[in-house]
Amino acid sequence: MDKIYLKDIEIFANHGVFQEEKTLGQKFILSLELSLDIKDAATTCDLTKSVHYGELCHQVIQVFQEESLDLIESVVNKVANFILDNYSMVNGVKVLLKKPWAPIGRHLDYAAVEINKKRHVAYIAIGSNIGNKEENLNNAIKKINETEEYLLR
Numbered sequence: 001m002d003k004i005y006l007k008d009i010e011i012f013a014n015h016g017v018f019q020e021e022k023t024l025g026q027k028f029i030l031s032l033e034l035s036l037d038i039k040d041a042a043t044t045c046d047l048t049k050s051v052h053y054g055e056l057c058h059q060v061i062q063v064f065q066e067e068s069l070d071l072i073e074s075v076v077n078k079v080a081n082f083i084l085d086n087y088s089m090v091n092g093v094k095v096l097l098k099k100p101w102a103p104i105g106r107h108l109d110y111a112a113v114e115i116n117k118k119r120h121v122a123y124i125a126i127g128s129n130i131g132n133k134e135e136n137l138n139n140a141i142k143k144i145n146e147t148e149e150y151l152l153r
Contacts, residue, residue, distance in 0.1 A: 001091060002038040004051055007031045011061055014068040015075055018103060022068050026101045028075075029110070030064065032056075034083070035092035035118065051087055059086070072097050076115040084117060092118030 009032075014025040034051060041050035063082045069075050076095040083093045094116045102111035124144065128136035 001035040004034040004036065004038070004053055005032065006053055006057055006060075009057060009061070011064050013065045013075075015070070015072060016103070017070050021103065026099070028064070028072075029098040029100060030060070030079070031096040031098075032060070032079075032083070033094035033096075034087075034090050035094075036090050049089070051090065056083070056087070072099055072111075072113045073115075076113050080115050080117045084119065092116065 009030045011028045011030055012025055013028055014022045015028070016022060016026070036051065038050050041047065060079055060082065063079060064075065069078070076097045079097075080093050080095045083090055083095075094114065096112060096114045098110040098112045100110040102108065104111070126137055126140045128140075130136070
């Protein structure tokens with residue numbers, strides 16, 4: 001699988017458990033690793049067949065800053081979900097978030113959290129051997145579609 005990297009994006013935001021972190025804010029350093037197939041983009045030189053990493057960077061910063069969260073675990077999960085929900089060509093994403101000014105009362109380079117998420121393919125088999133088989137199968141497909149619509153809300 002091919003990769004696109006955005007490394008060490010500096011973002012100022014107001015995440016943290018302590019009120020001072022929420023009020024004063026602090027610097028965070030975010031890195032993204034996207035897994036996708038870039039063959040079509042590479043051979044055609046067509047950006048629509050890849051991820052415009054400049055736009056992605058600005059969108060991720062907006063998502064990152066739109067609300068104050070207590071845990072950086074929640075922040076990386078939110079960023080990973082945003083990428084997978086909005087970039088269908090991305091098959092997997094690794095998000096690394098560093099917090100260089102973590103208020104722990106000791107010197108450290110940074111505290112960090114990393115999350116890896118990827119798409120999974122699932123197959124559903126349906127069958128019928130009782131009653132009106134065609135009607136049963138059509139009803140099953142209808143229920144699957146209704147469930148999908150519900151889950152996508």
